[in-house]
Amino acid sequence: MNDIIDIDCGSVIDGEKTLEQMGEDILDYCIKAASGEVIPKAVLLNQDDFIPWKRGVSL
Secondary structure, three states, rough: OOOOOOOOOOHHOOOOOOEEEHHHHHHHHHHHHHHOOOOOHHHHHOOOOOOOOOOOOOO
16 A cells, blocks of 8 residues: 555554654655655645544444
8 A cells, every 4th residue: 555655554563663663754755744854655645634533423
């Protein structure tokens, strides 16, 4: 799903990177995205529907 995923965290599951290393990679990516050095896939695909909470009833 390279066309829609910005950061692949599978290397943590595979044991190739530690959680801390992946955290550093994510921070680096966020800084690059914020500075305009990279363009996130959602922006490229014009997907602005991120919702940080659940839709509907939650118990």
